[in-house]
Every structure is written in structure tokens, then in C-alpha cells.
Amino acid sequence: MTSLPDYNFQPATIKFLEQSPKKLFINNEWVEGNSGETFATRNPASGAVLAEVTLANAADVDAAVAAAQAAFPGWSQTIAAERGERLFKLAALIDEHADVLAELETLDNGKPIRVARRGDLPYVTKHLRYQAGWADKIEGSTVPVTFPDQLVYTRREPLGVVGAIIPWNFPLLMAIWKLGPALAAGNTLILKPAEQTPLTALYLADLVREAGFPPGVVNILTGPGLPTGAAMAAHPHIAKIAFTGSTSTGARIMEAAAKSNLKRVSLELGGKSPNVVFADADLSAAIRGAQWAVFSTAGQECVAGTRLFVERKVFNEVLEGLTANVEKMVVDHGFAEKVHVGPLISAEQLERVAGYITEGQQAGAEIVTGGQGLSAELKGGYFLKPTVFSYQDDSLRLVQEEIFGPVAAVTAFDDEDELIARSNATQYGLAAGVWTRDVGKAHRYAHAVQAGTVWINGYGMIDPAAPFGGYKMSGFGREMGKEAIDLYTQVKTVWVSTQ
Ligand code: NAP
Ligand code: MG
Numbered sequence: 001m002t003s004l005p006d007y008n009f010q011p012a013t014i015k016f017l018e019q020s021p022k023k024l025f026i027n028n029e030w031v032e033g034n035s036g037e038t039f040a041t042r043n044p045a046s047g048a049v050l051a052e053v054t055l056a057n058a059a060d061v062d063a064a065v066a067a068a069q070a071a072f073p074g075w076s077q078t079i080a081a082e083r084g085e086r087l088f089k090l091a092a093l094i095d096e097h098a099d100v101l102a103e104l105e106t107l108d109n110g111k112p113i114r115v116a117r118r119g120d121l122p123y124v125t126k127h128l129r130y131q132a133g134w135a136d137k138i139e140g141s142t143v144p145v146t147f148p149d150q151l152v153y154t155r156r157e158p159l160g161v162v163g164a165i166i167p168w169n170f171p172l173l174m175a176i177w178k179l180g181p182a183l184a185a186g187n188t189l190i191l192k193p194a195e196q197t198p199l200t201a202l203y204l205a206d207l208v209r210e211a212g213f214p215p216g217v218v219n220i221l222t223g224p225g226l227p228t229g230a231a232m233a234a235h236p237h238i239a240k241i242a243f244t245g246s247t248s249t250g251a252r253i254m255e256a257a258a259k260s261n262l263k264r265v266s267l268e269l270g271g272k273s274p275n276v277v278f279a280d281a282d283l284s285a286a287i288r289g290a291q292w293a294v295f296s297t298a299g300q301e302c303v304a305g306t307r308l309f310v311e312r313k314v315f316n317e318v319l320e321g322l323t324a325n326v327e328k329m330v331v332d333h334g335f336a337e338k339v340h341v342g343p344l345i346s347a348e349q350l351e352r353v354a355g356y357i358t359e360g361q362q363a364g365a366e367i368v369t370g371g372q373g374l375s376a377e378l379k380g381g382y383f384l385k386p387t388v389f390s391y392q393d394d395s396l397r398l399v400q401e402e403i404f405g406p407v408a409a410v411t412a413f414d415d416e417d418e419l420i421a422r423s424n425a426t427q428y429g430l431a432a433g434v435w436t437r438d439v440g441k442a443h444r445y446a447h448a449v450q451a452g453t454v455w456i457n458g459y460g461m462i463d464p465a466a467p468f469g470g471y472k473m474s475g476f477g478r479e480m481g482k483e484a485i486d487l488y489t490q491v492k493t494v495w496v497s498t499q
Contacts, residue, residue, distance in 0.1 A: 003048060004107070007335040013103045016203060021052035024060055024222065025205035027067040028215035034059040039224070041198055044110035044343040045333035045381040053198050056221035061190070061231040064219040068161040068188040069237055071216030076158045076186035084135030087183060090211040091128040094121070097207060101172060101200050106334040108199040109171060110343040110382075111297055113334050123462075124176045127480070130464030131180030134485050138185060143493070151496040156489040158186035159264060160239035163232040165225075165253070167245045168194035168345050169300045175201050177479050178242045183217065185488040190219045190238070192229055194245075196345050198222040225249060233257060240264035240488070244302075246402075247427070247473050266477025266487050268302070268469055270402040271430030274423040275305030275459060276413075276445060278436035279314045285457070286435035287321040290408075293433060293459040295329060295386050298341050299406035300349075302474075303431040305459055307399060308410040309419055315412040319390060322410065323369045326386045333381060343382040344405055350382040353405030357387055360398035365391040365409065394425055402428065416441070420448045429471025433459040452478075 004014075021038045023030040035057040040049040056064075075083070094101065101124075102116035111120070140154035164178035175191055182189050193201035201220050208218045221228055229249075233241055233256035240263055243253050250267040257263045275293050277286045293305030310318045332339040344350045354372055361367055370387030386406040391399060399409050413419045423432065423445075432451040436442050446454040450471045455461060462468060467481035477487050 005043075005045065005333060005335045007113075009103055010100045012097070012100045013107075016100065016104065016199075017051055021054055022198070022202050022222065024054050024056055024064075025202070025208075025218075025220040026060070026064045027219070028209050028213070030205075031063070033057070039195060041108055041196065042346070043107050044196075044345050047347070047380050047382070050107055051199065053202070053222045056192075056223040056228045058227055058231040060221055061228065061235060064190045064221055065161055065235055065237050067216035067219055068190055071188045071214055072158075072160055074214060075183075075188055075217050078186070080136040080138065080186075083184060083186060084132045086211050086213050087128060087132030087135065087180065090207060090213075091125045091132065093207040093211055094125050094128065094204075097203070098125075101203060104199045104203055105172060105197075108197045109168060110334050110345065112339045112342055115297070116334070120170060120173055124172050127173070127464040128176050128180050130480075131184045131484070134181065134482070135184040138485060138489065140491070149497060149499040151498050153494050153496075155492045155494065156185070156486075157492050159488060159490055160187060161237060162187045162189050162488065163235070163238045163241045164189060164191045165229045165232060165241060165243045165245065166191070166193055168197040169297055169302070171197040172200040172204065174244050175204065177244075177484075179218065181484040181488045182242065183213075185485055187239070187488055188217050190221060190232060192221050192223065192232060195222070195224040229253075230256065234260045236261045238263055240266070242266050242477075242487075244268040246270050247475070250475055264487070266469075266479075267475035268477070268479060269430075269473065269475035270404075270428060271302050271304065271470070271474050272307060272400065272402050272426045272428045273303055273305050273431040273433070273451065274307045274309055274449065275433035276309045276419060276423070276435065277311065277314065277318050278434070278438065278441060279311040280437045281435035282437065282457070283314060283318060283321065287318055287325060289433065289435065289459045290318070290322055291325045294408040295326065295341055295406050296460070298344055298384070299386075300345060300404050301460075303453070303460060304404075305431070305433050306403065306408060307423075308408055309413050309423065310410060312412040312414050319368060319388075319410055322408070323388055326388055327369055329386050331383050331385060341386055341406055344384060345382065347382055349405065350384060353384055353403055353407065356398055356401070356403045356405070356407060360389055360391075360396060363396050363398070364393065365389045365396055365398055368410070370406070394422055400426055416444065420445065424450045427473040430474035431455070
């Protein structure tokens with residue numbers, strides 16, 4: 001095993017890392033896989049290899065699909081409350097193992113351990129319990145048709161085998177967002193975590209078994225988009241792909257779905273969310289909100305409020321306040337005593353984000369704080385200083401494209417019409433924020449902005465009961481709330497003659 005950061009790890013964390021390479025989890029068994037290949041998952045704070053993980057190929061996807069198909073009749077017909085019980089049991093086990101899971105998340109993803117422990121893990125079980133509660137509340141209806149002597153009713157039935165393909169920014173939370181509603185509704189599951197962060201999904205496998213899910217209900221395959229994810233998207237016996245990731249990959253999955261079996265897809269994709277500060281806002285709350293809207297998770301959040309629109313009369317005040325706050329943010333590894341901004345996920349991501357910064361400067365945006373360059377002791381990890389740009393030209397790539405790093409772009413606006421037009425002038429539509437004390441103005445903006453979620457005088461809240469998803473090229477389908485359950489079911493209409 002490789003060197004770990006100086007931290008008092010749980011013995012179970014060390015033990016888990018020592019069992020390397022990791023195998024695939026199919027039919028409640030750990031299996032070798034057919035490719036004979038492994039890949040490394042790294043600690044982004046140091047670049048050190050944490051574990052070798054099995055690369056699942058198309059034959060492994062076939063094996064997982066076969067197991068999930070075989071499990072489907074039994075699981076889908078299990079008493080609904082019993083399905084819920086399994087999920088509640090899994091939530092209890094995750095709570096029991098939360099310290100280990102948080103440590104693995106920080107090692108694999110880089111996020112501050114405080115965030116993993118107080119953010120990710122409690123969210124994971126809160127969301128799982130919410131979805132578990134839906135298992136026995138998925139109802140059909142009776143339909144008042146125009147024919148006499150007919151009883152017509154609907155059933156909400158599961159789809160079959162669901163493939164979940166998820167990114168690396170909230171590895172366990174994303175897994176649960178899909179596992180929860182898929183299983184509550186009676187589907188069986190194949191989960192592919194991102195290649196950068198497979199560890200918590202693999203740890204979860206043993207908890208799945210312990211929670212008493214029958215073999216084949218949950219299968220976990222590790223591997224990159226190619227071949228593993230692509231083999232899932234193209235598989236003729238997967239009924240749905242639930243995907244979170246980039247817009248370009250989402251489009252590829254949709255294409256593969258169309259060409260294989262018209263499988264259902266739900267796509268939670270990228271964003272370039274506007275966050276608006278009107279002059280009448282509580283400016284200190286708005287500045288703090290704007291800061292965390294961009295820089296939590298080192299900017300690697302799909303909802304990041306990366307375009308900050310500030311009403312011109314308070315532009316300088318807000319920019320100065322934001323800059324002062326950002327300059328106090330501590331960049332360090334996730335187990336450091338004090339850390340606000342951890343590393344980016346990978347060397348490639350660091351290079352990509354740094355590229356946007358260089359190009360933004362060349363294209364005429366002004367760096368107010370940050371940019372490249374870090375203290376020597378962080379070299380080796382994929383760190384970047386939180387960076388704030390000031391700009392006016394909405395056509396800059398920096399302003400149009402999702403960067404997925406700690407980069408804010410701040411601009412001034414003069415009136416509401418201009419604001420709404422500029423807010424909506426990207427291909428994305430995931431989220432938006434607006435800060436003002438004027439209720440009318442707040443709601444006018446909330447209704448006019450093209451976004452799946454709008455926060456008024458706040459930013460970034462996510463709740464299991466509140467539907468979440470995109471407009472435009474941020475995707476379609478909703479996670480959370482009852483909408484999530486609906487997307488894992490299909491409606492059957494039954495006609496009964498009562499003559
Ligand atoms: P990504 O490259 O699209 O990867 C997401 C997942 O898709 C990974 O598991 C990836 O595998 C897999 N994948 C890649 N190519 C594939 C293919 N051809 N067929 C099937 N699967 C494939 O995205 P990322 O760079 O990891 O994640 C960042 C992106 O996710 C950002 O754009 C962000 O906005 C978005 N995101 C959206 C939300 C949301 O809720 N809307 C939440 C979080 C993140 P490997 O990575 O293992 O190769
Ligand atoms: Mg990793």
C-alpha cells in the first residue's frame with residue numbers, strides 16, 4: 001500500500017486499502033472479472049496510488065446484467081415495505097460505517113474530511129431514508145373512462161435492470177441518489193462509479209450484502225467510460241441508464257440508448273449557473289453566498305454559481321468583498337487541520353482548468369485574485385488557487401463553458417431585461433441564485449431564468465424531497481422528490497370488464 005497522509009485513520013480504512021486489487025461485485029459475490037486488467041485510483045492531494053481496481057469489460061457487464069435480470073422478478077415482486085426495510089437497513093449500516101466511508105471519500109476525491117463527514121455522509125443516509133420511505137407509497141390510480149362497465153386502473157411498475165453511471169465529485173451521494181429510487185421502485189441495479197473515485201462504491205458492496213439484498217439486486221462494476229460505461233449504455237437488456245456527468249458524455253449515452261434498445265435515460269449534466277446580486281440585497285450574506293456558491297468542492301460542483309452578476313452600483317463593493325474572502329481561503333489537502341479548498345480530482349482536470357485561466361486572461365478577462373502558482377509543499381497534488389475574474393464579454397469561453405474548478409467570473413449589469421437575457425445566454429440551465437430584498441424582483445427573476453433550481457437569498461441547498469435537474473443542455477429527468485421515483489417506473493393501464 002502507498003503512503004497515506006499523516007492522519008489518525010480508522011483501522012477499517014487501512015484494512016480496506018490493503019485489499020488491493022479490488023474485485024467486481026456481481027450477484028453478491030466478489031469476482032475477478034474477465035479483462036485481466038486493473039487500473040489505479042489516486043489520492044488527488046498527492047498523486048499517490050491508493051488502490052488497484054479491476055477494469056470491468058463488456059463480458060463483465062454481460063455477467064452483471066444476467067445477474068440483475070435473474071434477480072428482477074423476485075425483487076420487483078417483493079412486498080414493497082420489505083424493499084423499503086432493506087434500504088433502511090442499508091442506511092443504518094452506512095451510518096455505522098460513516099467514519100470509514102468519509103475517510104475513503106476524502107482520500108479518493110480530495111475533499112476536506114470535515115465536508116465528507118458533516119456533508120456527504122449525513123446527506124447519503126438522509127437521501128437513502130427518504131427514498132426508502134417511498135417504496136410502499138408508489139401507487140397507481142383508477143381512471144374514469146367513457147366506456148360503461150369497465151374498471152380501469154394503473155400500476156406503476158419497475159423498468160427492469162437499471163444502469164447507474166456517476167461522476168467523481170460526490171461519489172457515494174451520487175450512487176445513493178440512483179440506488180435509492182431504483183431499488184425502492186423494484187428495479188435491480190448495476191452501478192458504475194467514476195474511475196477516479198471507485199472506493200466508497202466498493203466499500204458499499206459489503207454493506208449491501210449485509211443489509212440482506214438478494215443476490216443480483218445490486219451489482220457494482222468498476223472501470224472507465226470506455227469500455228465499461230459504454231458497454232452499459234449499449235446493452236440491449238438494460239432498461240434505463242441513470243447518468244450524472246458531462247453534457248458530452250450524456251449525449252453519447254443517449255445515442256447509444258437510441259441505437260441499442262431505446263432504453264430510458266435520465267441525464268443530470270453540466271451547468272454554468274448565474275448567481276445574481278441586486279444592489280438592495282443583504283450584501284454581506286450575498287458575498288458569502290457567492291463565495292461558497294463557486295468555491296465549495298473546489299468548484300467541482302455541477303450547480304456552482306460560476307457566473308456572478310452584480311448590479312453596477314454595488315459592483316466594486318461586492319467584488320472587493322468577494323476577493324477579500326477568497327484570499328482568506330486555505331488551499332490544502334483534505335486531512336489538513338484547516339482547509340477550505342482541496343485539490344482538483346486529477347492532473348488532467350488541473351491542466352484543463354489552468355488552461356481556461358490562461359485563455360481567459362489572453363482573451364481580455366481580468367484576474368482579480370488567484371490564477372496559477374501555489375506554495376511548494378502542495379506540489380505533487382492537483383491544487384489550484386481560488387480564482388476570480390472580472391469580465392464584460394459573455395462570449396468568452398470562460399463564461400460559456402463549464403470549467404469545473406475554482407474559478408468565478410464576475411460581471412456588472414444595469415437592468416433586469418439585460419440580466420435575464422445574459423443569464424440565459426448559455427447552453428446550460430441547471431441552477432441559478434438571486435439575492436435581493438425585493439420580493440417581486442426575486443420572483444420575476446426566478447420565473448424568467450432558464451434553470452431547474454433557483455435559490456432566492458441562498459445558494460446550493462439540495463434536499464431529498466426537492467426535485468433537482470436541468471433545463472436545456474443540463475439534461476432532463478429529475479432526481480429527488482417523487483419525480484425521481486416516477487422516472488424509475490412505467491405506467492401500465494389495466495382494463496377489467498365488470499359486465
Ligand atoms: P464524465 O466524463 O461525463 O463522466 C461521468 C461518468 O460517465 C463517469 O463514470 C465516466 O466514466 C462515464 N463515462 C465517460 N464516458 C462514457 C461513455 N462513452 N459511455 C458511458 N459512460 C461514460 O464527467 P466527469 O468529468 O467525470 O464529471 C464532471 C461532469 O459531471 C461535469 O460536467 C458536471 O457538471 C457533471 N455533473 C453533473 C451533476 C448533476 O447533477 N447535474 C452532478 C455532478 C457532476 P469514467 O470517468 O470512469 O471514465
Ligand atoms: Mg481517486
